[in-house]
Amino acid sequence: MGTAVIEAVTGDITIEQVDAIVNAANSALLGGGGVDSAIHRAAGPRLLAECRGLRETAYPDGLPVGQAVATGAGWLPCTWVIHTVGPNWHRGQRDPQLLSACFTASLTVACDLGAVSIAFPAISAGVYGWAPTTVARLAVEAVRAHPRLAELELVRFVLFSPPTRRAFDGALSSEPA
Template sequence: MTTIRLVQGDITRESVDAIVNAANSSLLGGGGVDGAIHRRGGPEILAECRKLRASHYGKGLRVGQAVATTAGKLDARWVIHTVGPRFTPEEDRSELLASCYRESLRVADELGARTVAFPAVSAGIYGWPMEDAARIAVETVRATETAVEEVRFVLFDEKAYDAFARHVS
């Protein structure tokens, strides 16, 4: 059974097998968690992302999918990039958000990762309400069959931490 832990802090400082990046579809870096991972991880991550774009992902990574690269200078073996959906009240995209967690765990299993750190995917600039993002994340991780032993949700601030804590307890 997978253990779920909550940490308030900077995901780029975590020591795990794999860090999940809330990437944009270009895989070439961006703001928020994505930018922080690329900055701290160094140019090796971007170089592998460019190779992915030149081969299998010429049009970018689709929403809800996941792919791994090296972790560069991060204290991890891999970065698993996943593209979360943008929130819109007009369309229920919950299944796409859940897919980000399922697909990231599938990739982690393929890699042999036993510890994985997730941010709150889509809850930043993509506008997903934190309470709902936390519910979907925790429910999906609990429902997904995986060999990952520990999922660590690394939340940037107290508001996010508290939202996740309400769904983990």
């Protein structure tokens, strides 16, 4: 253990060879659009079954914004999927602390599981309407400030588009706050 490598790549989060991937889920946890849909499709029916189980037990009203919960990964090459619900800009959820909480809570869950590598998408930067530069800045700040970062070896931001990748590259090249 030591200093985690924090990096950004353009790619497909469903093929990442890491311990855990983060799903930008909706509160229902039952699949949706974007990365959520891609993860559910690639993971197969076991992921949906585990998510249904969470809804029936721990989260009957859905997973709240900014919180995170883990499931197995089904057919994915990782061990766990960590689901977090980002704030939706279009619905007036514009508190940056809610977005930062998604990254913080996901890292905490990963560390609690014993994961040493994790891949994140750009939570809330897609249909939820947050500017990629804002998501990148908040994500990188949250990761760098996480009290258990030394427990991890790799934190990778896996980004779908080159413009979002550039936003994350910019945030990563900035001096820590």
